[in-house]
Amino acid sequence: MxxxxxxxxxxxxxxxxxxxxxxxxxxxxxxxxxxxxxxxxxxxxxxxxxxxxxxxxxxxxxxxxxxxxxxxxxxxxxxxxxxxxxxxxxxxxxxxxxxxxxxxxxxxxxxxxxxxxxxxxxxxxxxxxxxxxxxxxxxxxxxxxxxxxxxxxxxxxxxxxxxxxxxxxxxxxxxxxxxxxxxxxxxxxxxxxxxxxxNRRSAELTKYAGNAFLATKITFINEIADLCEKTGADVQQVARGMGLDKRIGSKFLNAGPGYGGSCFPKDTLALLKTAQDFEAPQTIVEAVVQTNEKRKRAMGRKVIQAIGGDVRGKVVVVLGLTFKPNTDDMRDSPAIAIVQTLQDAGAVVHAYDPEGMPNASQMFEDVVYFDDPYAAMQDAEGLAIVTEWDEFRALNLTKVQSLLKGLVLVDLRNIYDRGELEMLGIKYVAIGR
Missing domain, CATH: 3.40.50.720 (NAD(P)-binding Rossmann-like Domain)
Structure with missing residues (x-):
């Protein structure tokens, strides 16, 4: 054909x-x-x-x-x-x-x-x-x-x-x-x-409805994660308990810094505009869009608080810049708002991403990029994992401990075990745990 x-x-x-x-x-x-x-x-x-x-x-x-x-x-x-x-x-x-x-x-x-x-x-x-x-x-x-x-x-x-x-x-x-x-x-x-x-219109709406639902699922578990932090619950255990229900499913129940990328932000917004044109308000999706945008800068503030509340003149490492692993796509990545929040607070941002740095360099000013994650950590006050690339899942934690000046690791993807880090004297801050 x-x-x-x-x-x-x-x-x-x-x-x-x-x-x-x-x-x-x-x-x-x-x-x-x-x-x-x-x-x-x-x-x-x-x-x-x-x-x-x-x-x-x-x-x-x-x-x-x-x-x-x-x-x-x-x-x-x-x-x-x-x-x-x-x-x-x-x-x-x-x-x-x-x-x-x-x-x-x-x-x-x-x-x-x-x-x-x-x-x-x-x-x-x-x-x-x-x-x-x-x-x-x-x-x-x-x-x-x-x-x-x-x-x-x-x-x-x-x-x-x-x-x-x-x-x-x-x-x-x-x-x-x-x-x-x-x-x-x-x-x-x-x-x-x-x-x-x-029919054609149903097919067109299926795409938007699917993406809006997945964005809603992500935003829901992120808000549950916030509640977990306040109550002493563990969002990963809660998500597993939810996900084993076949009516819910386990996918898109990983708490994190918010969704980004080329689809969810654009498509949820377009769905809202279409709904306005047809006078069929989508109030749930409206809340999802607003909540997700607020969350991204809130994650930047979370990193600042973990480091002690004052990062002016201090080096903070950001590992992961793309909105997800295995892509070089920076569009609407949570890392954008997180880096900007850190810089607004006066931090010196060191960054590493396996594929995203060429695109990121066109978006940020005054970010210092490194060819490997460990080089970025030298004398830093804290480290934030923003994107869950595979190579960040197996960091040499002893080496991390020897390089960081301030022993703080903020894990915005819940990759690591608290006990392992605390045994090395590293303060560990995660999402909803």
């Missing part, structure tokens, strides 16, 4: 590479000439475990290619996926659909024969109707169908999520389009991945 992916960002690259690995003929399109040249040269512009090897293997086999020329790529395709960005629009928080709309118009001008146009980007309810209107207006004689097929990819595990998904959501009531989509995803039938066919 000939597939064209418009947008070679995170979703477009992962989806395109996986479709190619299924045996489809995939062309990835992007207007960024430097990005396309890099991809042609085997350089992947994002960090995602396994992605570079997947692209290299399929490029060598001739199943995936990259171009800036949209028209010929669309004309050849049976299915065209729109996988462009939908960032929060400045000023009002609505999803910015300008890239989606531009892609729809370009597809209309270039398509040749019956074409299934698929919105892979995360878009508000009703966007498919707008894409359909744009294509029909631009190309009245065109044969096409517009389908919603939201992505459910976790950064750091995206290839596994694409190839072994919990479900594949396809929003369309067009029989011909549904047949094409089933053929595109047919290789996943071997994994018995369920395909859920529904």
């Amino acid at each position: 000939k597939i064209t992916m418009i947008g070679s960002g995170y979703v477009g690259l992962v989806s395109g590479a996986c479709f190619a690995d299924f045996g489809h003929d995939v062309v990835c399109v992007d207007l960024d000439e430097a990005k396309i040249e890099a991809l042609r040269g085997g350089k992947v512009p994002i960090f995602e475990p396994g992605l570079a090897d997947l692209i290299e293997r399929n490029a060598r086999a001739g199943r995936i290619s990259f171009t800036t020329e949209l028209a010929p790529a669309v004309a050849r395709a049976e299915v065209v996926f729109i996988a462009v960005g939908t960032p929060s629009r400045r000023g009002d928080g609505h999803a910015d659909l300008s890239f989606v709309q531009a892609a729809a118009a370009d597809i209309a001008r270039a398509m040749d024969g019956f074409t299934v146009v698929v919105t892979k980007s995360t878009v508000p309810v009703g966007t498919g109707d707008e894409v359909e209107r744009i294509i029909a207006t631009t190309r009245p004689d065109g044969e096409f169908a517009v389908v919603s097929n939201p992505e459910f990819l976790r950064e750091g595990a995206a290839i596994e999520d694409f190839k072994r998904p919990d479900r594949i959501v396809i929003g369309s009531e067009d029989t011909r389009a549904l047949g094409v989509m089933r053929e595109a995803y047919r290789p996943l039938s071997l994994n018995k991945s369920p395909i859920l066919e529904m």
